[in-house]
Amino acid sequence: MAQAAESPNIFGAPIATNAPAAIFEVREDHPVPRLGITGTGPHQTNKFYANFYLGNQNAPTYVHPYSVAWAKGQGAASSWGLSISHIEAKQRVYGQAAPNTGAAKFYLNPVGIQSICLSAVELGPQAALTLDNMHAQSVNVNLLAVTKGKALVTFPLVQGMGFVTGIYHGSTPAIHTGVFFRTVTKSTKGPKVGVTKYTIYLEDGKVWHVYGYSAKGDTLDLQVLNNSFAKATKPFNGIIQVAKDPGNAEATIDSASGAYPTGVTLSGSTSGSKGTYMFTYQxxxxQNTKLLMYALPHHVESFDTNTYKAVSKVQLQTTTKGLATAVIADAWTMVEPNMPVLMGFAPWDPVSGSKVNLKAASINSISAVALKEISQNMDQQSNQNSMYFSGKALAKFAHVCYATHDLLKNPKLAHSGLNNLKAAFSRFALNKQQFPLYYESAWGGVVSSATYQTGNSGADFGNTYYNDHHFHYGYFILAAAIIGHLDPTWLTKPNIDYVNTLVRDVANPSSSDKYFPVFRNFDWYHGHSWAHGLYETLDGKDQESSSEDSMHAYAIKVWGAVIKDANMEARGNMMLAIIARSLSQYYLYTSDNKVQPSNFIGNRVAGILFENKCDHTTYFGTNIEYIQGIHMLPLLPSTKLTRPNRFVQQEWATYFDKGRADKIDGGWKGILFGNLATVDPKTAWAFFTAKDFNPSWLDGGASLTWYQTYAAALMG
Known part of the structure; x- marks a missing residue:
């Protein structure tokens, strides 16, 4: 990979703005209704606020550090407003400790605690909830007295917001609590001119501050009617803001009252290996008050000097991301100084770079294996009823072709395989697979036709419902990048358009592309992606495979390089660098991890990371090789970036050393030893070249050629 050029705004230009190619049948319907969504698409499917338009519309939304939900007349408060909750670390619930590690199997945060509910007297059983201004990091939630009425209260929700803010449109404010008021005290002197302040002590000992501000000059006078209900004496035009005080934070919270965020503009630039990205808050x-926003640990770690000066001492616990830190600023700038710009297709090390030279003896040994594997029936192996498994097969053979051509120095053999790979890929590029993709305009995206044709909502891991798109399509993007690298003549307009359509579906960078939402999967606030699509869930979005998240960012990087789209390549590099930073705090745990609970980090991996819980398991079984291994596959040049040596060594010592890995069977055995190659390539080489090596130890997305080549390259 050549040294990356300078890109002044990597989010500035769309990948494309045209409709997806005619090979994609257009559907205007989708099995999941768009509850309460106003306006035309495309609509976000995998973002933090999805519960507001799914199911009963009242499962929690996690804005960090608060969670909010439409109370909908239910719960202890019996409110029809927006309930606000914040969970302390001591309120967490832990699963049973594992006998071998002593680590809790899971931890979760209680849901349904209605500390404060912001409502209006006019809301009742006929109330409705609508959404507008749906963006990647923000949304407006509107509460109406009746369906198709006018909004009585609007809540602009922005990830990390320091206050929950309700904009009252002439309705009468009502405040409920399911925890009960101990005292409600009005400040005799507001924190600033025009702002009214109440401090509420709840019966759980927690302190909340409530602020009222009206540009029209309305005043907020609350009457406490009982220990769970207070209401204003008259209708109100203005904002009411609620913030929890963790202790010694009142002055900081006071100073930020009266201002609130309504959205986020993401911008970014790169220069060499340095990447900078910025959140500018609308x-x-x-206007003369700076915003109070909460940053997650990986943000604070990467703040530039000026942003770091705005960091306060105020912290609040988040559900699964450690302590959030209050920042008093209208914009944040984060720096990634070591983007992997020189990483290409070859095995790679963060210190010594790409490994393109293999010893002659290794080349001779691997070549016999490559000859066998490159002769396998690629078309048959990739012709499956699953985009996920088909993509894995294509990426597997792409790596065999790459290794044969570039590292084993056998272009003739590589091209015979490459021709078969291109033929296998063309089935998908022509959209002639078993379940072709549709472009559906109801939400805005390319989805499997499997659910439409079978009625099974879980078909192909829920692809039709927008589950796992970055995993599924990432493998295709990766395979295409390798094909284009080996044969630039393959990069015809139809092939590039097909692959770019998949990139647009998962990682469209621009709102000027009207066919796909912006960054469906990657969450620029959390620093990783969410896999969970259009299914209501109490614990928020989740993701199981951190390594396949990394794979999709790597695929975007190398595809951008191959088609000479410098901005796409830069976005892939930036995402990889951010993912590497966030995984080490939230997903992959060394013994000195200070973010996750101390009694959980012994698991070494999160398992499935939700917005509200971590569960050391998988969706497909509880074998330890599944739980750890799903965070290892596939083995890529980027693996050593996102899975650092120290982590791999500690994880191996916890679960797999001293012959324990040898007792595991099936494709997971190969995955474990492929992972071991990142820190102990000699042992991995011995395993993959053993005379009694069993092909059943290869996962359907892995080849012996690539495993041997990877280990040999890192051995030097």
């Missing part, structure tokens, strides 16, 4: 309310 702001309303008091």
């Amino acid at each position: 702001k309303a309310g008091m």
Whole structure:
């Protein structure tokens, strides 16, 4: 990979703005209704606020550090407003400790605690909830007295917001609590001119501050009617803001009252290996007041000097991302100084770079294996009823072709395989697979036709419902990048358009592309992606495979390089660098991890990371090789970036050393030893070249050629 050029705004230009090619049948319907969504698409499917338009519309939304939900007349408060909750670390519930590690199997945060509910007297059983301004990091939630009525209260939700803010449109404010008021005290002197302040002590000992501000001059006078209900004496035009005080934070919270965020503009630039990305907050309310926003640990770690000066001492616990830190600023700038710009297709090390030279003896040994594997029936192996498994097969053979051509120095053999690979890929590029993709305009995306044809909502891991798109399509993008690298003549307009359509579906960078939402999967606030699509869930979005998340970012990087789209390549590099940073805090745990609970990090991996819980398991079984291994596959040049040596060594010592890995069977055995190659290539080489090596130890997305080549390259 050549040194990356300077890109002043890597989010500035769309990949494309045209409709997806005619090979994609267009559907205007989708099995999941768009509850309460106003306006035309495309609509976000995998973002933090999805519960507001799914199911009963009242499962929680996790804005960090708060969670909010439409109370909908239910729960202890019996409110029809927006309930606000914040969970302390000591309120967590832990699963049973594992006998071998002593680590809790899971931890979760209680849901349904209605500390404060912001409502209006006019809301009742006929109330409705609508959404507008649906963006990647923000949304407006509107509460209406009746369906198709006018909004009585609007809640602009922005990830990391320091206050939950309700904009009252002439309705009468009502505040409920399911925890009960101990005292409600009005400040005799507001924190600033025009702002009314109440401090509420709840019966759980927690302190909340409530602020009222009206540009029209309305005043907020609350009457406490009982220990769970207070209401204003008259209708109100203005904002009411709620913030929890973790202790010694009142002055900081006071100073930020009156202003609130309404959205986020993401921008970014690169220069060499340095990447910079910025959140610029759109702001309303008091313009001379700086916003209070909460940053996650990986943000604070990467803040530039000026942003770091705005960091306060105020912290609140998040559900699964450690302590959030209050930042008093209208914009944040984060720096990734070591993007992997020189990483290409060859095995790679963060210190010594790409490994393209193999010893002659290794080449001779691997070549016999490559000859066998490159002769396998690629068309048959990739012709499956699953985009996921088909993509894995194509990427597997792409790596065999690459290794044969570039590292084993056998272009003739590589091209015979490459021709078969291109033929196998063409089935998908022509959209002639068993379940062709549809472009559906109801939400805005390319989805498997499997659910439409079978009625099974879980077909192909829920692809039709937008589950796992970055996993599924990432493998195709990766295979295409290798094909294009080996044969630039394959990069015809139809082939590039097909692959770019998959990139647009998972990682469209621009709102000027009207066919796909912006960054469906990657969450620029959390620093990783969410796999969970259009299914209501109490614990919020989740993701099981951190390594396949990394794979999709790597695929975007190398595809951008192959088609000479410098901005796409830069976005892939930036995402990889951010993922590497966030995984080490939230997903992959060394013994000194200070973010996750101390009694959980012994698991070494999160298992499935939700917004509200971590569960050391998988969706397909509880074998330890499944739980750890799903965070290892596939083995890529980027693996050593996102899975650092120290982590791999500690994980291996916890679960797999001293012959324990040898007792595991099936494709997971190969995955484990492929992972071992990142830190102990000699032992991995001995395993993969053993005379009694069993082909059943290869996962359907893995080849012996690539495993041997990877280990040999790192051995030097």
